Amino acid sequence: MNSVAALCLNIPDIKRCIQTEEDRTVTVRTLLLLSLWSCRSSSPGGAFGYVHSAADTWGVALAVRLPFIRSLRKNMAGLELLSDQGYRLDGRKAAELRKVQARMGVFAQADGSAYLEQGNTKALAVVYGPHEIRGSRSRALHDRAVINCQYSMATFSTAERKRRPHGDRKSTEMSLHLKQTFEAAVMTQLYPRSQIDIYVKILQSDGGNYSVCVNAATLAVIDAGIPMRDYVCACTVGFVDETPLADLCYAEESGGVSSLALALLPRGGQIALLQMDARLHQDHLEALIEAAMTACKGVSKVLDEVVRQHLQEVSSLTGE
């Protein structure tokens, strides 16, 4: 902000040198460019502050004339996260989800499996169980089943080759979150002293990793025939410009946008997992959670459709 203040001081001097309106426009444009260049590393708010002072000095009319003001909603990559027409980087509207395509029963060996694509993020989920506890018997719970989750990313899933697909802190944390989510949803009281394994692998990562994993795992658990209280649907939402964006992609996530990942059981509106990073003012929290819940309900409709279709296919094949 210090560099911005320095530039502001030059305006009165420049004003004197400018005779025509065209000169004025050009000069302010240059000044804006300069300010943006100097503020390139700070948050977009910094550049905005300068424009306000320029408008004050020169009158509101100028602000209208300059197209650069609108493009100040930029992230570090310099791309618009939300244009004024309301379109995002990939052409979606703010509350629009990415295209969901899913398949159940992908593998024959596993009890349940599913493959889910949400936009460009692709995940595979496999469920084994319920079966006897493997390993230490001491982990067995006398009244319910133990859910064991493992999350891993394929080494080719990200733009740069991942050196450690699993075992690092982020993957362990993600596995813990998945376990927590499904412990809330799966009716584990029906299978005491047994274990249910859920393995999820991300084949291509383009934002919303956790949400896609949860959705894929839900389908896999349903495919395995394990009873659940409700569909578990998850969605990642971000907050840009007072607008919640549903289902973030990688470019939006890495742009420093405050993102909220929510896993929801749609019928009761119960939140199984809530996770938020980056700064967000408290007043916007409610709107963001609302948007996330709406998006999750949308996802649940899609998943329901997939399950019914799969059931139809399977039953037609077996001739029922």
Place this chain on the structure above:
Amino acid sequence: MKDTPLSNCERDFLLQAIEEKKRLDGRQTYDYRKIKITFGTDYGCCFVDLGKTRVMAQVSCELIAPKENRPNEGIMFFNIELSPMASPAFEQGRQSELSVKLNRQLERCLRNSKCIDTESLCVVSGEKVWQIRVDVHMLNHDGNLMDAASIAAITALCHFRRPDVGIQGDEVTVYSPEEREPIPLSIYHMPISVSFSFFQQGTYLLVDPCEREERVMDGLLMIAMNKHREICSIQSSGGIMLLKDQVMRCSKIASVKVSEITELVGKALENDKKVRKAGGRCGFAESLPQERITALKMDKTPVEMMDVTERANDIVQKAGVPPQTVASPVVPVPGLGQVGQGLQNTWGLEEDEEVEEEESDISGEEQEGKVTQMEEEKYEKEESRGDVVEISDSEEEEVVILHPETPNKAKNTGFSSHQKGAASSKKGQKK
């Protein structure tokens, strides 16, 4: 070392108390424990006491090469150590689930919220940047490690001073603290985390759970905010289902608590600055209370004393006669003696057995304290049936003393239910 499991009666007691809006240490639902912040002798060392939970944070810095994709930003590294001295449940070296969870939460709380200006840590772009490392050690675990760790980490970062650097062309000189005054880090805001624990499927909520409350809780919600009411991180853990209004309520409570704690941290930093300027002695050793014979300090334990006398009188009146003790050594048969039989077990597990015998033996006695009553009867029977004595508690060993006249009844006093079943079945056989 495995932690001692929580007994069912303790769990029930805690849950019952929470339902009645009472906490073990007399706090209200939304109260924090007493927070005490002290600093070590070096800059960047901070101790935080949250009630009895004690953590220590130390900040250190080092010049290293930056990451390739961010050549002009410094690096922040956070590490939480769950030292075995904090709790018997923590094991040395193993990265347990709790350790991963705490580490990731602290990282998200402090790094993703960008509380520190990492660009000011750059010395030579692309070649040398400062790496700021925050190590948090748990010294005593009495619940709510996350909050204590976040307070300690951010206070230590505010307290820390890094050495000054001078760049002459290509050469970088790091000045020692004696040559040039070290510079504090540029901190934008102070994120502080507040933990909420949920009980009975989300019906009851407590702020700042102590260790016992943590054991019986269903789940935990951690909200990290700064005093400008910006939420830096939210994380729900445990298998609880939350509702949206619960989350909103928690965020409102958190904003209040965070402003209080931020004030406290500010005051502590101010005090420390004053003391250091005045040349006073500061450090860990100074902050401990002096060991003097005349200094006796005992914290007041909050105990509810409202209707103690009435209750005590009630209990005394209703209590029956204490059981008669058998003289020892017991000499049932000439030539056979036993010392130290011990009292009758009061577990009440053999009530079924006792009930059968009671009905056959006794009639029309007042049943005030049923257990004491049965104890007495059992003792009477034992005295009359003095031919059977227990030498050991083992189920396999039956001590049967054969007399020519008296009938023999083998008796087992086992302590487990299946032993009781076996005993009653044996009884059935003998009868």
